[in-house]
Amino acid sequence: MNRRLRCYDCGETFEVDERKRCVCGEPLWFDVDTAGFEWPDEDWTAGMWRYVDVLPVSEPIGPTPGTTPLVRAEELEEYAGCRLSLKPEGQNPTGSFKDRGTAVGVSYAAATGYDWIGTVSHGNMALSTSAYAASAGLEAAVFVPADTPPERLELIARHDPRIFRVEGDYGQLYADTLALEHGSDLDVTFVNSDTPLRVAGQKTVGYEILEEFEPDVPDAIVLPVSSGGHASGIWKAVRELEDAGLLEETPRLYFVQAGPCDPIATAYREGRDEVTPIDPGETIAVSIANSDPPSGTRTLRAARETGGAVVSVPDEATREAMDRLATTAGLSVEPSSAVALAGVRQLSESSKLAPDDDVVTVLTGSGYKERYDVDVDSRARTIDLADLEDELAAAVDG
Numbered sequence: 001m002n003r004r005l006r007c008y009d010c011g012e013t014f015e016v017d018e019r020k021r022c023v024c025g026e027p028l029w030f031d032v033d034t035a036g037f038e039w040p041d042e043d044w045t046a047g048m049w050r051y052v053d054v055l056p057v058s059e060p061i062g063p064t065p066g067t068t069p070l071v072r073a074e075e076l077e078e079y080a081g082c083r084l085s086l087k088p089e090g091q092n093p094t095g096s097f098k099d100r101g102t103a104v105g106v107s108y109a110a111a112t113g114y115d116w117i118g119t120v121s122h123g124n125m126a127l128s129t130s131a132y133a134a135s136a137g138l139e140a141a142v143f144v145p146a147d148t149p150p151e152r153l154e155l156i157a158r159h160d161p162r163i164f165r166v167e168g169d170y171g172q173l174y175a176d177t178l179a180l181e182h183g184s185d186l187d188v189t190f191v192n193s194d195t196p197l198r199v200a201g202q203k204t205v206g207y208e209i210l211e212e213f214e215p216d217v218p219d220a221i222v223l224p225v226s227s228g229g230h231a232s233g234i235w236k237a238v239r240e241l242e243d244a245g246l247l248e249e250t251p252r253l254y255f256v257q258a259g260p261c262d263p264i265a266t267a268y269r270e271g272r273d274e275v276t277p278i279d280p281g282e283t284i285a286v287s288i289a290n291s292d293p294p295s296g297t298r299t300l301r302a303a304r305e306t307g308g309a310v311v312s313v314p315d316e317a318t319r320e321a322m323d324r325l326a327t328t329a330g331l332s333v334e335p336s337s338a339v340a341l342a343g344v345r346q347l348s349e350s351s352k353l354a355p356d357d358d359v360v361t362v363l364t365g366s367g368y369k370e371r372y373d374v375d376v377d378s379r380a381r382t383i384d385l386a387d388l389e390d391e392l393a394a395a396v397d398g
């Protein structure tokens, strides 16, 4: 594969490892020529590596991410207001789509001879990076906000990375780590949320969705957004497959944020071309609470160029969507994922999505990682063993 990096905005190109940001300030991604690309013959057990021809690594390392199922969710269609399919990315090895970008980043770092890999994260990416670094025999340095909950740190610590709990501004931390990589001689490469290697891995979510639909194309893809790395990956997949001549039409891309922390949706609403930092409020969607998103402007562009939008939803709507997914589809997701389904409902209510639109919602992360305030007493009953049959009969005959 061509190993140059390109700016989506001004078109400038750079050598790999030279930099992660363009001279214009916007994030870079890998330049991939997909003319002549065809859907691979490999079976689905190859996971996301079935697309190795369009990835910047050739020797995959670590547990295989990808080829998560695409599930038609007819039971949720009335709630969603459209023809709904779900892509449960919680089924990846460490429970989120982050594994796709991490697998590319770690494989690249190992092949290039780095001993250390670093990342900045609210939790899922630190977990994913620590696990994959362990599998590749690399050291991991993970920087998390000082207030990261202990149960998240405990999951990460199992893989024995160096964990740094950082006091200070998260956006600044993100920028400083990337600057450090190029401004020092340290033997460490960073795969932060929207760096080129990570976006390369995360585009495979888009490849899988579009391959499963072919020869049709979904009308819309909806996902939660924080840094904009995942959104950039999906947009890149659409562009690359369009260049390959494999799409009759292109899906509209809709991105959803949590109301209390929605800098990209705010810029979209206000008709601005650039995303600027906001002063955030508290939200239950902690994995997507980035008030200064490094790929915010790129995400805004992805929404506008595909005919989509960026919206935000209140936490009550997120809670309701999370509950619907768990009780109707049997899928436990974290609030940051449920945000996307709450967004679908809102987009349907405002007629941006039509009842006969085929809509794919990416459920970004598993709900089995931490505690939520679910009311167990209203859903559990304590019984005496001697009453087993009577209690079951009462429930069954209800």
Ligand SMILES: *Cc1c(COP(=O)(O)O)cnc(C)c1O
Residues within 6 Å of the ligand: 096, 098, 124, 125, 193, 224, 225, 226, 227, 228, 229, 230, 231, 287, 288, 334, 336, 337, 364, 365, 366
């Ligand atoms: C990281 C993450 C997101 C947001 O992805 P970005 O690439 O930062 O926009 C959404 N959901 C979950 C569960 C995540 O871990």
Ligand SMILES: [Zn+2]
Residues within 6 Å of the ligand: 007, 008, 009, 010, 011, 012, 022, 023, 024, 025, 026
């Ligand atoms: Zn540029």
